[in-house]
Amino acid sequence: MSEIILDSVIDSIKLLPFLFLTYLFMEWLEHKTGAAARKRIRTAGKFGPVWGGLLGVIPQCGFSAAASSLFAGRVITVGTLIAVYLSTSDEMFPIMISNAVPVVTIVKILTCKAVIGILSGLVLEYVYTRILKKQEPDVDIHEICEEERCHCEHGVISSAAFHTLKVFVYIFLISLALNIIIGLVGEETLAGLFTGTPIAGELIAALVGLIPNCASSVVITQLYLDHIIGAGAMMAGLLVNAGVGLLILFRLNRDRVQNLKIVGVLYGLGVFWGIIIEFAGIVF
Template sequence: MELFIDILKDTTIDTVKLIPFLFLTYLAMEYLENKAGQKTVRMLLGAGKKGPVIGGILGVVPQCGFSAAAANLYSGGVITVGTMIAVFLSTSDEMLPILISEQADVRKIMAILIGKIIVGIVAGILVDIGVRVLGKGYQRGLHIHDICEHDHCHCEEGSIVKSALIHSVQILVFIYVISFALNAVVEWIGMEEVMNVVTHYPIAGIFLAGLVGLIPNCAASITITKFYLEGVLNVGSMFAGLLSCAGIGLIVLFKTNHSWKKNVMIVATLYGISVVCGIIVEILFGM
């Protein structure tokens, strides 16, 4: 019973933290859809090439809701897939607070942050270029109304504040249920047990660390960071795991973007980039 209460408490706290991010994101999306002129919309979509740079820089700021906001904006056609990938790669949930609280070397912290920013920006730009060359929806245009129709929120019948509130409540309920289930699984299996396997196989461990990072739960980033600081994880595994730590953004992506094929491709791309970069970092700095 005590474990159940702890899981319930942790899930509630993590979900409540997302409320301002989700509400403000949906409010901005509703404004764009209902109030902004075509000129403003064209300017937003035209700035797509700069999106990965902005996303890569802003994503590194320790705010758990930014990846969720990026997933929402991508699903609404406001930002490109490369911009979202840049945010996913540069963000890492609780990494920075843990590094600071553990009084890690400032140079080490800066190296990790800069590395994540660079990977996020470069990967985001390359992804956008690839999508544009292949001609598969680089400029999709705003389609926030598609989300509204799917969620049956009847946005056109009320104010944008009401619509944003309805969307926020719906996604929060979804996030809460999924997060609770994931927290229960993590507690049952034990994140430390998973990471112990990673430490025994340096290169193979990078692949597993990348998978651990994909778990949309703050326990992943916390455990990876702590294990690295304690010398249990090598630098390559740490980097791969923290790159793939997109947090709650992955849950929001699967909830709001209704093309599961694209979602799976996005996750595979995120994982592939994280593992490749982890291997490169391990070869350059770990061996």
């Protein structure tokens, strides 16, 4: 047990400098482009899902939360919101960078998420507005904005340090838990939970990904890097992983039934695309 704890501590500490530098870059990018990206989505009109998918994939802090706020204020459409949710990367990007995953692999995954986000958003938008003939009621965006709170106002360095420490704790706890489970159960048995039954891996991974916490994306990414889950399950979990965006959606959007439908659609799309990737034999 002491050896497992020591290995988990050492493995986690090795990631610290890479995590901090990655989050420092992400915070700088957010300060430089965040407002411009949100403005681009607000003014995109019927091309909202395209811009949502493209801009959502950029590693920025809290972009899914911003999209949820804009949707609650009826500034963007449901198709654009889903496109952002599906393409946003959350903690996957810094974890893969800190684990020295090849840049080509990361680009492939991000591109896949962006394409899936755009296609899904456009189809959903067409079905919602043209087939179901749905229109969102107007909401006062100023009322919504007053309810939102920003946690990145203390400067780039301190914010990056906060995110680094927070994710470091998650990585350590999850690595420790995984090492204990693997030691007790065995890596092959654990992998069998995801690969033993067709589609089960995608269904389970997507459920984990729906947890509105960065720990869920850490779990999924780590399982993939440890070769316990495949590309389909990994993508299913990361596609639905909108992070705090879902929390903001339920806090600001008063239509609870609509919120549940959005979560259901998000889960269904994540599982669907994960199955497609798995059965198509796509690897990253």
